[in-house]
Amino acid sequence: MNAPADRGWITTPLTPAIVRGALELEATGRGVLPHRLPARARAQCADGQLAMAESQPSGVRIALRTRATALELDTLPTKRVYAGAPPRPDGLYDLLVDGELAGQASVSGGDTVTIDMSTGSAEHTPGSAGTLRFAGLPDRDKVLEVWLPHNETTQLVALRTDAPVEPVPQEGRRTWLHHGSSISHGSDAASPSTTWPALAARLGGADLVNLGFGGSALLDPFTARAMRDTPADLISVKIGINLVNLDLMRLRAFGPAVHGFLDTIREGHPTTPLLVVSPIHCAIHEDTPGPGAFDLDALATGTLRFKATGDPAEVAAGKLTLRVIRDELARIVAQRAADDPQLHHLDGLALYGAEDAAELPLPDDLHPDAAAHRRIGERFARHAFAADGPFAAPA
Template identity: 80%
Template sequence: MNTDPRWITTPLTADLVRGALDLERTAHGLLPHRLPAWARAQCADPQLALAEAQPSGVRLVFRPRATAVELDTLPTKRLYTGAPPRPDGVYDLLVDGRPAGQGSVRGGNVLTVDMATGATEHRPGPVGTLRFTGLPDRAKDVEIWLPHNETTELVALRTDAPVQPAAASGRRVWLHHGSSISHGSDAASPSTTWPARAAALAGVELINLGLGGSALLDPFTARALRDTPADLISVKIGINLVNTDLMRLRAFGPAVHGFLDTVREGHPTTPLLVVSPIHCALHEDTPGPTVPDLTALAAGRLRFRAAGDPAERASGKLTLAVVREELARIVRQRAAEDPYLGYLDGRALYGEADAAELPLPDGLHPDAATHLRIGERFADLAFAAPGPFADGVPAAHSGKDLADKS
């Protein structure tokens, strides 16, 4: 921790943070959350608690003349028993919207997870410091994107010149909800997750409610979306419902309707895009649950397998194929009265041909190159004309699959 009196410490306040729905004051500083406190109180699932506190899409934004910036943080790093150590979380520095550096913070807490039993152990650790130097000596907009996959308590911000909050960008706000893929699992860095890449290409402000393992049509998540100001909204539904084997087809349809009904209570005419799962061979026709592949784990590799039986589809178990068919049907039905509701088949973002070229390394999550591809395709399909998120007055798109160019 730098105590040099020539450095200026700026209090960490809400006007410096974008992309979070809540900031919790802790013994160390500020902990960004991507669900509000009232929503967190309605679910005791440790997976959700872990995911929503990992600051995917959350960034510090300020306007200094400083040529050097230091940020003290307390990260919580994950370690999976039997698997190779995970790399430290990456912080991305952007200056006037352009990449200008990366860094990581050593130390911090460690959360050890036994994939075979589900047991966890938390070991406390020290605060660390992120440092960027050599910034241009002029007034500029600085963004520090926090690690998308590493819980990060913000402790102190120091610069060698005074800091002002950045002015509002005036850009449209895109609110997105999805699974670990939207969260950014296996992306190279926080500004290169597929939603962050799409947002950068489209010139919009991202609020990313991608929640690893937790896109489960929870009513509190729908209410959080309902209550968050946004110009554009997308919800990516399906893979976690299959992963967890959470519900059957009978419950799925009404749950989707209820989720969308709640979002529409707060955003009656906001362009709203329903996105089905990307291609995942594990679960195209085989139900969940998804479980770790213990044979691969014993060899030091993290992979997953589908533990369901394809014959169980007859009893209403969900597969990705079933989910896509039902989502498309629901959107077509609702679009008769909701002209600002659209549908995108996730296989247009990553399909079977992509899987042959860029296979999912663990059978479930895209790698860094695939995140960029998905982000670029989403930007083209959703944000470029005639997509539902194209700038200007939105045109009715009446439930048609955006990937259908006919």
């Protein structure tokens, strides 16, 4: 989109001073790619699922203080197309003005990755950048936040405004560092500022760094090291569902892996409030181990659903279910809390339990919908940021 001839546009470099929520910005030659894991961590894992998930900028936003009444952002998105599945909508950008949603838009075009779920193959087709534009903004000093699509890899190409901008001061806001699965990433949330961590952060007055990675909350040591090395005032880890639906490990390995993950975080944050959250209710994996799989019969009818393929009888031999993981996490936190008063536990069923599933069922049997994201975010905020909660503001 071309700017009006009578408007004097100011181009602002896309740097960490205004791009919040990313751990690293990579210059690609086509733009700036926000990463939610640093290069050292990415180099230690060749998994394509993780590479896609960490490059999708959940929680990443451009934050500015300005009097601008118009803003343009050129981006290069990467669209995912699943062969045989219904088309995915374009990623959504949220514009917040002084913390309130003021506009939403998408960017068409960009690169395309076509994924065949039956074979695991992927074909990449390059495309061109598009332009996002918001106009008619209030003519006053204000904070603008453009939240990038939580489920669409997005390279930032250029930012233009019709008035000067400056970074938003960090003073008075605590940084909340969170790690979790696709649910924390934002799968099936309505928009990037309404994933449950984004909602909880806004309610708690915290500055979010979201390390929720679809399919990739796997107690990876490189993720723990990234968290160790990231400045934070508050930390939470939501553990469980991916370990089950990938059938990644057995109970014997799970406990020591949790201890190791928490030990690594504590190396960099020895006294920071650290909240361990167990899985929300998910009927297919409550008592049935993984691996999880796409329901191909449902997919043939144009419906995306998941199913559990494990055998409940194998739990006795150490296979993991959500119920097993909840019990083990509660035991581990209770054990460690004797020497770590800033370590806390939250049962995920308090965020979304069986009664919630009856009222707000998981549309694909795995991920909460927009209404459930809101409920989870509000409940998390009420628990964590309460006056007597683990993330209570200092007196």
